Amino acid sequence: MIKDVAEMHNNLSAGEEEAPERVPVPRSLVPHLSETAILLDIDGTLLDLMPTPREVWVPPGLAKTLNGLMEQTSGALALVSGRSLNDIDLIFAPDQFPAVGGHGAEMRLNVDAEAVSGQAPPMDKELKRRLAAIARLSPGILLEDKGYSLALHYRLAPHAERAIYEAISLIRADLPEAPIEVLPGKCVFEIKHAGFTKANGVRELMKQAPFMGRKPLFIGDDVTDESVFAIMPDMKGLAFSVGRRAEGVNGHFDAPSDVREFLAHILDDARIPAPR
Structure with a gap:
């Protein structure tokens, strides 16, 4: 069945009209990266929105941060997007990352694996x-x-x-x-x-190594990310929204630049040697 467009449109408009209070997301909320799976939406979350989808670009330093987080999590970092895997790879080229694409219709568990279709x-x-x-x-x-x-x-x-x-x-x-x-x-x-969602894709992803057994940390910005926000408590995970305070999240960021800064900081924290 087609969902009620009017209801969803009204809900989105109401959410965008609320100006969220600026509350920094404490890095202390994040478990040690050896226990964490980092799941990130792309447009409006990692990357700034542009007039057209083809104009988005990866800011300097972001790929280095993502690759560093990949190393610190033993590969448990994935991009979760409505874009296809092929489109994601074009944006981040020459880098590649594990990803859930097409709103859960496609999945790639690691950069060396073949893409798997969710039979959408x-x-x-x-x-x-x-x-x-x-x-x-x-x-x-x-x-x-x-x-x-x-x-x-x-x-x-x-x-x-x-x-x-x-x-x-x-x-x-x-x-x-x-x-x-x-x-x-x-x-x-x-x-x-209607048969697949980002949440379905994330649930399947979290059943597979190296994500299995970890606590997910998901950051997203839009209505399409709300299905993932909703399942984070079931997985003992954390959810953060961008640009608006979405229902049920643990905190929010004002803009993608804040997300990028946050990710760089948790990577730096992970690299600090433990006191003897």
């Missing part, structure tokens, strides 16, 4: 065609085909938000039994199959 069914071609046609409503609406999902970005056409929302709602009314989920985000509506 492809989106119906006719449905994809109808959704893609929404991009014609206004110049500046960008269509991103992620393989397992479609995203309609309107950062360059903010006036078109209502028109996109109404067009998706019409398709929802025509196909009430279609097994898709609509996720409103930061100047984007993303449509994917």
Whole structure:
């Protein structure tokens, strides 16, 4: 079934209107990295949002920090994104990292492993065609085909938000039994199959070495990350949101730059020799 777009859209808008208090995330919350699995969303969390998805870039020093955390966690660091694994690799090239891609549709446990599909069914071609046609409503609406999902970005056409929302709602009314989920985000509506989520991908990831038996630390920023926030208590993990105080998180960061600084600091802390 298609989730209620209006309800989700209203929830997102309400969350963005609240200006979170600036509360630094204490590094003391983080278990020793030998006991931790670090799970990180990309867009809006690790990397600053840009006018188009293709304009995001990896700031100097971030790859070095991520590789250092990979070493300190014995490989238990993964990127968790709605982007495909191929897209993730293009962004971080020449570096590669373990990852959950396509909102849980794909997974790679380590840089030497083959990508594993979560057997996510492809989106119906006719449905994809109808959704893609929404991009014609206004110049500046960008269509991103992620393989397992479609995203309609309107950062360059903010006036078109209502028109996109109404067009998706019409398709929802025509196909009430279609097994898709609509996720409103930061100047984007993303449509994917309802049978898989980032949370499903994280649950599967945490069953596999080197993640198994560790306490997950997840950082995300958007509605698509809320399913992972929700399962962190079950795993005795920690969840932090970026840009807004999401429900049920242990703390929040104001911006991706704060996340990058935090990760650099916990890496430095891990490298300090223990007192004799």
